Amino acid sequence: DGNEQKIILQKDISITPANIINAIQLAKKIANPKCSTFPICDKNLDLEERMEESDIQEEFNENPYADLNYEMAIFENSLGICGLADIGILTNLVENYSIAKGKSDARNAKRQVFKSPSVVIEYETLNEFYPNEKEEYKDKINSFSLNDTYANVYCESIDYDIDNTHSKVIYHDLKTIDGKIINGMIDIGCFAPGSHHILNVLAATTTALALGIDDETIQNALSNFKGIDGRTNVREIDAKNGLRIIEEINPGINTKAIESSINMIRDIDNYYIIIGGKYGVTCEEIDEEKLSKFIHEYLTNNPKANLILTDELGKSLEKKINAMNEKQLKIEHIEDYHEAQRIAIDNNKNILFIYRSNYSQVSKR
Structure with a gap:
C-alpha cells in the first residue's frame, strides 16, 4: 500500500529458536504498539472486558508461545552432532558453551547422541x-582419537600435507552394528x-567401519575427497605464479580450529593469514579473548608473519x-x-583465509 517500512528488530543475535521466537514477538508488538505487553491491552476497556483480558493475559503468561500463529516448526541441530540414527555421531565438544539463555549447555544438548543404537x-570428548555415559553405554560406543591408543580408532602415524595427508589408522575392539568385533x-x-x-x-x-564397510571402499572414498x-578447500588464485588460497569458512569455527589451521602452514613466509567474520552466527560465539592471546603470541614468535584482520570480528580482535x-x-x-x-x-603470496561466516552469507560457503 506504499506505507511499508523495514525495521531492524534486534542486532547481533545468534540464530537459535529462542531468538527467532523473540523476533516474531517483537514484530507483533511493533505492529500493534498500544501496549508494551503481549497480548495487546487497552486501558479504555470497561470492567468486564478488562477481566476477560486479564484471563487472556494469565493464559499468555503460562504459555507465551501459544499464540504465535506462525505456520512454521523450528528445529535446532547442535554443531558437531548428527541427529538420532542407527549410528549417532559426535565429532567433538570443544567448549561447553551455554544455550537456552543460560538454562542449559552444549554438553546436555549433545547428550542425545547416546539415544542412538x-x-x-x-x-577426549x-x-x-560424558564419563558416566562412557560406562553406561560402553557396549555401543566406538571412540576415535588422533593418538590415544585407548580409543577404538586412532592414528599410529600422520604425515600432514596441504593436498594429501597420509595416516596409518589402527582400529581395535570396534563394534559393528551387526554385532561383530573387528x-x-x-x-x-x-x-x-x-x-x-x-x-x-x-x-x-x-x-x-561400524557399518561394516570394507577397508578398500573407505580408502577409495576418502582419497577422492578434495x-x-x-567450507574447507584449496583452490588456485593465480595460475601464472602458482598461488593458492586455503579457505576455512565455517559459521561455527572456534579458537581451537583456528589455531590448528594456522599451525598447519609450514612455509609461513609464503602466506598471508587473513582472519575475520561476522557476529550473530551461532549460539556458540567465538572466544575473542582466547583467540586474541593466541594471535598475539603467534605474531610475537613469528614476527615476519603476514596477518590481516578483516570484517566485524577482525575489528574487535x-x-x-x-x-x-x-x-x-x-x-x-x-x-x-x-x-x-x-x-x-x-605481494605474490598464498592465502590462508579463516572466516566465521554468517548463515546468510551463502556466497562465502
Missing part, C-alpha cells in the same frame, strides 16, 4: 564431558591439511590485541576481505 564419539589397520590418504580435519576423517572412518567448496601489544606488533585491519586478498596476491 550405536555411538561414534571423539575419545567422551572422557571429559580389529585391523588401514592406510588413508586424503585432503586433511590440519589435525581438526583428520579428526573428521577418523569420525567418518569409525562410522564406516574438501568442500565454501584488533582492539584486543593492541591492548596487550607491549612490543607494538604490526596489526593490520582491512574491512573488505576482498581487498585483503588482493594485497596478498599483489
